[in-house]
Amino acid sequence: MTGQQKKLWKGLLxxxxxTPLGIIIPEKFSAxxxxxEWGTDTIARLLGYVPEGLRRxxxxxKAPIPDYNFGGKGxxxxxxxxxxxxxxxxxxxxxxxxIYIIGRIIVKNGK
Amino acid sequence: MHIPDGxxxxxxxxxxxxxxxxxxxxxLRKMKxxxxxxxxxxxxxxxxxxxxxxxxNVPVPGGTTGHAVGAxxxxxxxxxxxxxxxxxxxxxxxxxxxxxxxxxxxxxNCFNMAVVMPxxxxxxxxxxxxxxxxxxxxxxxxFLSGYVGLSVAAVFTGIExxxxxxxxxxxxGRPLYAPYPLSVALPAMALEHMLLFSIVEGIITVxxxxxxxKHEPDMIYALTMGxxxxxxxxxxxxxxxxxxxxx
Numbered sequence: 001m002t003g004q005q006k007k008l009w010k011g012l013l014x015x016x017x018x019t020p021l022g023i024i025i026p027e028k029f030s031a032x033x034x035x036x037e038w039g040t041d042t043i044a045r046l047l048g049y050v051p052e053g054l055r056r057x058x059x060x061x062k063a064p065i066p067d068y069n070f071g072g073k074g075x076x077x078x079x080x081x082x083x084x085x086x087x088x089x090x091x092x093x094x095x096x097x098x099i100y101i102i103g104r105i106i107v108k109n110g111k
Numbered sequence: 112m113h114i115p116d117g118x119x120x121x122x123x124x125x126x127x128x129x130x131x132x133x134x135x136x137x138x139l140r141k142m143k144x145x146x147x148x149x150x151x152x153x154x155x156x157x158x159x160x161x162x163x164x165x166x167x168n169v170p171v172p173g174g175t176t177g178h179a180v181g182a183x184x185x186x187x188x189x190x191x192x193x194x195x196x197x198x199x200x201x202x203x204x205x206x207x208x209x210x211x212x213x214x215x216x217x218x219x220n221c222f223n224m225a226v227v228m229p230x231x232x233x234x235x236x237x238x239x240x241x242x243x244x245x246x247x248x249x250x251x252x253x254f255l256s257g258y259v260g261l262s263v264a265a266v267f268t269g270i271e272x273x274x275x276x277x278x279x280x281x282x283x284g285r286p287l288y289a290p291y292p293l294s295v296a297l298p299a300m301a302l303e304h305m306l307l308f309s310i311v312e313g314i315i316t317v318x319x320x321x322x323x324x325k326h327e328p329d330m331i332y333a334l335t336m337g338x339x340x341x342x343x344x345x346x347x348x349x350x351x352x353x354x355x356x357x358x
Contacts, residue, residue: 004327005152012156015163022167022178031170034177035299036272036289037115043290053279053287057117063210068166087209088166092159094204099158102196103151106143 012092019088020081027077065090112177112268112300113205113212113220118289120279121215123271128218131199134226138195146193153330157185157197162204165211169311177308180224180264183232183257183316188323190332194229219271223264232260232316236333249324250317257316261309262301269293269300 001009026032033042040050040058068087071079119127146154161181168176186194199221205211212220239252273293276286289296323331 001152005156008156012159012163015160019163019166026168026170026176029170029172031168031172031174031176033175034112034168035175035303036118036268036291036296037113040117047290049285051117051286051288051290052281053120054117054289057213057215058115060116061206061210061214063206064208066210068209068211084166088163090208091162091166091201091204094208095158095162095200096155098200098204099151099155099197102139102200103148103154106139107146107148107151 016088016092017085020084023080023084024077112180112224112265113202114216114268114271116213116215118213118275119216119219119271120275120288122278123275124215124219127222127271131218131221131226134195134222135199138192141192142196153189154193154197157181157189157194158200161185161198162201164315165201165205169308171303171307175303177303179257179308179312179315180228180261181312181315182224182228182264183236183260183312184253184319186229186233186260187236187253187256187316187320187333188331190336191229191233193332194233195225198225198229223267223271227267228260228264231263232256233333235259240333245324250321253320254313254317256313258309258313261312262305265300265304265309266297269297272296272300 038046040055043054044050065083065087068084069075069080070083070086075083164181165178168178170176180198182194182198185197189197202212202221202225203217206214206217206220233256236252236256239255240249243249243252270293272289272291273296275289276292279287281287291299320331324334329335
């Protein structure tokens with residue numbers, strides 16, 4: 001790894017350690033989720049019903065770490081912050097592995 | 112901007128999957144031709160950066176949250192075609208591992224954030240930069256690149272949400288998928304981005320761009336394309352470029 005790459009990876013690591021700000025700051029400003037990304041329970045509250053297609057497809061994929069949170073919906077802020085931090089690191093690792101695989105497939109060695 | 116499962120009708124997400132897969136294959140083919148093993152770490156870093164920057168939720172006080180995507184600065188540093196893959200990989204992991212964005216809507220999300228955004232960002236930068244070789248104009252170009260890129264991506268997302276009630280509704284006229292009409296979804300997505308999230312994206316883009324101009328200028332794809340031409344003293348780069356295109 002070159003010195004320049006080391007420096008950039010360090011920058012990314014610092015960014016990863018700062019990710020909890022991504023849940024703490026919105027909480028301070030009492031901001032909710034993103035527009036158009038509501039769960040079916042929130043949709044039901046907003047509209048008074050859940051559109052049929054939405055109800056059918058919303059749960060099609062069970063992600064291993066839903067919402068970057070190990071603790072589920074009622075998790076304390078501490079658990080959320082730790083989960084978020086861990087999710088950032090897991091995310092970097094997963095992205096790195098996937099890119100490595102793509103790199104192995106498309107890039108000729110030693111070129 | 113990560114559309115979950117159930118919000119888009121198949122009439123919307125299938126064609127968008129098609130377009131996105133087309134861009135993926137073109138992009139991979141281009142990378143196969145141009146990249147070597149020493150580029151792979153940069154691709155991984157770009158993808159990791161995009162993943163991380165999207166975790167920084169920015170609040171509208173008392174309202175919703177949004178985030179930067181990073182596709183603009185990645186397009187400037189590595190080129191828009193490489194950015195397609197870097198951001199798509201990040202979106203895939205977000206959907207598969209963290210349930211952020213749906214599986215059926217992955218094509219749409221990649222289209223908005225990993226296809227539309229890097230290309231818009233890249234071309235806005237080139238357009239605003241013009242023949243300028245440095246100075247404030249480059250910074251303005253970098254800011255607008257991120258700002259416009261994310262805003263246009265938000266407009267596409269708003270349109271995709273907003274056309275759902277027109278495309279699919281049940282017997283009672285109730286929408287089957289995303290419930291809000293274009294007149295609500297489009298302004299909601301466009302305004303929250305143009306007034307806040309895109310400004311954040313623009314600032315991140317210009318700060319990182321300036322860092323790379325100062326420390327790693329040779330790494331910047333958007334500047335080194337045609338680098339040798341621009342360096343010729345007193346040369347009219349516009350004319351030279353035009354001459355090159357004609358060949």
